[in-house]
């Protein structure tokens with residue numbers, strides 16, 4: 001399958017502040033990530049793990065300090081590269097309603113990307129109507145203002161705007177945050193329809209694992225700016241290789257009073273990027289941590305076909321499959 | 330079990346430019362000591378208005394058109410000075426979704442906790458007592474936390490401090506309005522764990538308002554489902570989750586992505602949106618979105634009681 005977005009060893013660091021200080025604070029470290037045409041990849045991790053920073057770097061809104069990025073085999077490094085890429089890749093920001101200017105009508109707002117990119121529209125009204133139809137909204141909505149929309153409608157407008165220029169890749173930062181489950185379903189179904197109809201590739205950023213299961217072919221887990229696990233979604237959920245992924249999955253409250261958890265899956269919080277722990281940066285919260293983990297940082301290594309994890313004691317899939325065969329035989 | 334707090338036939342509306350917005354309609358609920366009640370429903374259904382009424386903190390535009398909120402038998406919404414004296418020492422405390430709104434940004438945590446605690450009993454405002462309470466809600470290094478400012482804490486830590494502040498008032502009823510909505514799943518799990526620990530040591534009642542079904546299932550004994558200002562279904566958490574009777578409850582439970590098999594490809598959504606609360610129909614407010622709607626649903630809806638402790642507001646729920 002053809003790769004649309006390709007990130008190799010991307011690192012981002014920010015100035016630590018202080019007038020004469022040249023010290024920089026690492027936020028993302030050596031993140032590599034590929035998204036194939038039509039593929040949907042989810043980026044997960046607790047707040048502060050660097051998800052938004054990665055999305056901003058891909059869109060050229062945050063300079064990277066190391067590594068390479070490309071879209072459809074075209075490098076992404078100069079300002080001109082990013083201007084060109086913004087027609088092929090679109091970003092949907094976290095709070096769709098807040099990012100819509102309150103004084104402009106929906107019809108104007110969804111055709112704005114054409115104006116921003118200097119593409120004159122012969123018939124803006126028809127274009128607006130087509131875009132509204134694409135996201136399942138009636139044409140009359142074009143005359144409304146953002147505050148007159150429901151949460152789900154505002155999110156749909158966010159999707160319509162992002163897709164106006166027919167991109168190949170959509171980056172969505174927390175696309176359903178703050179929505180009721182009833183509306184969340186509506187937005188997720190829209191995203192999967194558009195993917196089927198337009199062959200769109202997605203990078204979906206979220207900390208909602210239930211959502212990941214529904215929308216992503218593959219999942220990439222970040223912890224303190226590093227990839228700690230990645231692999232096909234169904235496999236990762238069925239058998240997480242990294243204890244952090246396992247803890248995240250176990251932390252999700254189940255909507256069933258008969259499945260109450262007795263114990264806490266994970267304690268504490270993500271440490272500050274100013275005080276990165278020694279060795280494995282997850283060790284202070286890890287149920288499996290041993291002395292080795294406090295001293296030596298594990299590398300990101302293969303744990304099975306298409307799967308990687310950064311843990312000295314990662315669960316490997318070949319072995320598990322071997323055992324299963326043994327049981328079957 | 331006797332109720333520690335009860336809401337009786339409460340109706341509340343807001344004056345808005347379009348007319349009279351009916352945020353609560355004939356709501357009745359009660360919570361017993363030691364019990365955890367969950368209130369769920371989509372945004373705009375009146376959950377926060379109900380929570381605010383239970384702590385007598387309604388916004389100025391709110392008008393109580395009928396009903397009462399009784400704490401130990403006394404109507405909190407219409408307190409005479411004499412009742413206020415009688416009620417001294419009894420209280421309802423609240424934890425909000427964004428704890429930042431409950432704190433003053435320019436005062437230290439210690440100073441603010443002292444104010445909460447000292448309002449009832451100066452002895453409880455001693456730093457050692459405050460630190461002990463912070464320790465109880467899981468703040469690491471409570472002594473140092475007392476000298477910090479709210480913005481220096483993470484969202485999860487602020488929510489713990491807000492719970493500590495509420496408990497320092499030694500309330501009979503603790504109300505938490507979306508206490509985990511702004512948090513990561515890991516911190517949400519920790520707050521659920523904390524609240525669950527508290528219920529065994531805390532002798533009052535807890536009311537949790539949330540639209541997150543997982544939080545209800547993990548924590549609550551009983552659940553009330555709200556739609557368009559009414560309690561449309563109520564019951565023990567196990568029977569309500571496993572045998573929902575109201576089509577709205579069924580739809581809400583069915584569209585939670587956590588229960589839907591990913592292989593099915595699509596998530597069930599509830600089409601449409603909650604009705605305009607300034608122009609409610611005489612019949613069932615859910616009818617336009619309901620897959621089971623019948624012509625009868627356009628007429629006033631009876632409340633049925635399909636089992637012990639259960640009630641359902643639906644034409645289709647009758648015997």
Ligand SMILES: Nc1ncnc2c1ncn2[C@@H]1O[C@H](COP(=O)(O)OP(=O)(O)O)[C@@H](O)[C@H]1O
Pocket residue numbers: 014027045046047048049050051052053054273
């Ligand atoms: N402009 C900035 N200045 C300083 N620190 C920042 C800035 N932007 C992000 N960070 C830090 O970078 C880390 C990653 O943030 P972010 O990418 O927003 O994470 P996420 O989206 O996963 O919550 C956090 O520790 C955050 O505090």
Ligand SMILES: Nc1ncnc2c1ncn2[C@@H]1O[C@H](COP(=O)(O)OP(=O)(O)O)[C@@H](O)[C@H]1O
Pocket residue numbers: 343344345350352370371372373374375376377378379388390606
């Ligand atoms: N202060 C207010 N003035 C006018 N309308 C309000 C006010 N507070 C809430 N409302 C309206 O009352 C209804 C119920 O709101 P709320 O109690 O906040 O519901 P929920 O917490 O379930 O989202 C909504 O339609 C909301 O817009």
Ligand code: SF4
Pocket residue numbers: 242243244280281282283284286287288289290293298310311312313314
């Ligand atoms: S390397 Fe050690 S501390 Fe890190 S995740 Fe693996 S077991 Fe846990």
Ligand SMILES: [Mg+2]
Pocket residue numbers: 051052053
């Ligand atoms: Mg973010």
Ligand SMILES: [Mg+2]
Pocket residue numbers: 376377378506
């Ligand atoms: Mg609310």
